[in-house]
Amino acid sequence: MFAPATKAGDAWTRMLGRRFDSASDIVVGDGDGRLYGLVSVERLLAADPGATLAELADRDPPVVAPGMDQEIAAWHAVQHGESSLAIVDPSGRFKGLVPRRRLLRVLLEEHDEDMARLGGYLRGSKAAGSAAEESIGRRFAHRMPWLLLGLLGAMMSAGIVASFEERLAANVALAFFLPGVVYMADAVGTQTEAVVVRGLSVGVSIRRLTRGESITGLIIGAAMALAFFPFALLYGDPRVALTAAVSLFAACSVASVLAMALPWALNRLGRDPAFGSGPLATVVQDLVSITVYLLTAMLIVT
Template sequence: MESTTEYPIKTAGYNMVNDVPVFNEDNMLADIEKALEDSAHQFTTLDYIYLTEEDNTLVGVISIKNLMACGDKSLKARDIMIRDMVTTDVTNDQENVVYLALSHGLKSIPVVNEEKGFMGVVPYDTILQIFNHEVQSDVFNFGGIFHRVGDEYTTIHSSALHMIRSRLPWLIIGVIGGTLAASLIAQFEELLSSFIALASFIPVMVYMSDAAGAQTEALIIRSMALESHLNVRKYLAREVVVATTLAAVSGLFAAFLAYMTRQSLILGVIIFLALFLSIIASVTINTFAPIILKKFNYDPALATGPLATIFSDIATLAIYLAVAMTLLRGA
């Protein structure tokens, strides 16, 4: 078997171990049990026994529990092995391994190559470590904190300098983004002063587009993590339908509330069109950002949090004010 260090970090191949019990499907259960008694200390994990053919093709698996429970030890391994196995490719993302283990209730996941040859196993303790690190990393990314997985980050053990260095970069970027948004609004001061109701709906516009974008972002990043060969075209086709529906319903509801509270039909029309376009823009930004990052071998989760919020907010404000100016000029 190959060395795990030959595979890219954060893949199944990188996280697998090779020292696991492997036998031929023709071996008798009595022989397997005797071999395990003699060499159990040599294995990293003993949750399952993996069965292969002569060419090392993985054909089945037997849990230790089922082996011990079998009363007839004269049977061959193939007689009680599970043929319909859950496996993962050596190049699959480690998040996909965690998903497979949790969704199927398995303690370890066998790793195979393109020819279905048995390469090793991602053990239970490694799966738990990956799960902890990935959740931790995603939480920090959503919160806008630069954090290297593996470093401790707690209010008790981290130094003040470390916490400042982790949190300050995105805050600085946020200030820059906020300044750009303020500059954009300043270009429409005359419009806002002549129709003050527009200003009161800016928070609504920004919140709605951010919320729709965040939902899209979370779903596509999860899909990309769990499906190593995600059909992007099919996913985008579905997202177009979803985004259009969400934008239309949200826009109509917001327009209705705007009309009821301000008794202004033109304001309702502005709110509808602007929110419709803003939600579509936000969903588009938050859909393509992770895809582009993954295309260039960057972590798609980097598209989350403050970075996506800045682009979404600026796009929303630009659309809102441009729609308002266009419609009010023609009114």
């Protein structure tokens, strides 16, 4: 650290023949160790030897406090147009200097992480590359647990439908609309899930997504129910048409909530929501949609 009254020529002479980890900037400070400013080496070399460092120093260099997030600190230096970043405690005392090579490394690391998260990977692009190049055995091992969960859901769905066999047999028209209700709930859930996963990948809080997606799910469910009801009436039984419309509204509304809750839960557990939330959400949404439809039929169709 040089005093503000030091001449440029004297500062340069004192630096000759010495080795430095980084010499992109010279720190200028007072006797109490407080930062006065920074002088770039380029400016020092071009200055008159008799000029003081106080005259050459940037009195408003980029400064951060100890413990600040490295990405924020690096961008602070870049936006200020400086090659180094000074670390200063709350009392103004100089604690260190982050050189340009360290700033560049931080920016590259954060860029790599951001690009990986935008692609749906939470552990970096290196992990994403490894996943794309892994062996057939590991691919099988990573995917089978979720697919087995889906198979279990299919078995449970068959059991639920079988438990309503008599009611379905008494009014076969009820079976016509079950696939449509299940599909539309899955479609609404998939849209919400894509928005949530993308939001989580860039650090958006689930609280910011909840209200908007929940209201959107209700509106979509109501719109789908109103559009589907006249079509269902073509099959002649108003009770069945009402059952399909009410079930569609309820299933679509619930699907939005599930599509938000499951990726958030996987993210909190440290699992990649882009990889697991799709199969898991499909299983849960199908079971809920089938149950909602059949219970609604019990209440409306006597």
